[in-house]
């Protein structure tokens with residue numbers, strides 16, 4: 001496993017970390033024992049960065065992380081969790097949402113305490129604000145609370161996770177010195193973070209955590225026109241309508257482009273996400289021991305060739321309505 005610096009914090013984190021959304025909720029049935037085994041395998045293989053959140057099954061994912069860490073030296077693993085906006089309400093936040101309604105102090109305090117309890121710790125390495133709105137940049141009050149939690153020794157560092165539809169909404173937080181890390185989507189299809197986020201993060205010494213490196217699994221090459229997702233699997237929405245067919249066609253074309261230049265599609269997807277020097281860790285979601293093995297193995301492989309990287313940089317995909325996703 002290779003390690004990289006995490007912003008200015010002096011942490012050395014594994015280039016392949018662990019995403020745990022599917023271990024908590026929204027991805028259909030998931031066996032807790034398999035989840036704990038998958039986490040243990042990733043840790044045995046040198047992964048030392050785990051991303052979780054209150055919202056992943058109302059603490060279920062955090063409790064599974066705690067279970068996996070039970071017999072381990074806690075200070076050898078960096079655990080990142082997230083405080084969700086108060087519900088009910090849109091996610092990501094709507095244009096008229098106020099920060100007082102979505103991140104009121106009482107809610108934020110209660111969520112932090114719940115995270116500490118479910119993770120069975122008295123200090124969380126990194127606490128992230130789970131989503132953000134540009135409307136709050138002039139009054140980012142939740143970060144005052146986060147600074148207080150840090151002073152109280154309840155968290156060691158502060159981060160933010162970008163809203164999917166407007167990742168650049170967090171730029172002011174970076175410039176204003178309010179965050180140690182930013183969690184972003186960056187993969188072969190969605191490359192927007194390369195425009196300004198990565199250079200700014202490097203300039204300011206802010207760690208970048210790359211999420212969704214597989215585009216919610218399409219970039220593993222496993223989806224086909226016949227794929228059906230189980231009840232409760234978020235991918236039923238994400239790939240709804242003609243999106244599955246359009247995605248599969250794109251991935252097929254990528255497979256041809258990659259050919260023998262990478263061992264397989266999933267490998268290429270992770271290598272692509274690891275490319276930018278601003279990236280501290282890539283956190284593919286894992287659901288099984290096998291996926292932990294496959295994903296961790298990529299860290300020690302030689303980087304992708306410059307040729308292939310250049311070809312893949314041309315394959316970004318603007319999916320919103322205006323471009324008709326074609």
Ligand SMILES: NC(=O)c1ccc[n+]([C@@H]2O[C@H](COP(=O)([O-])OP(=O)(O)OC[C@H]3O[C@@H](n4cnc5c(N)ncnc54)[C@H](OP(=O)(O)O)[C@@H]3O)[C@@H](O)[C@H]2O)c1
Nearest residue numbers: 019020021161211212213214215216217220284285291294
């Ligand atoms: N707003 C936010 O802050 C936010 C949003 C999304 C994600 N995240 C974080 O980022 C992490 C990663 O994103 P993600 O889990 O949504 O999506 P992802 O990493 O793009 O895809 C993960 C899924 O791909 C499949 N997979 C993993 N490794 C594989 C392999 N080697 N071969 C074939 N299939 C494989 C698994 O699903 P199957 O086995 O079921 O196919 C897994 O759940 C999350 O777990 C979470 O920690 C944060």
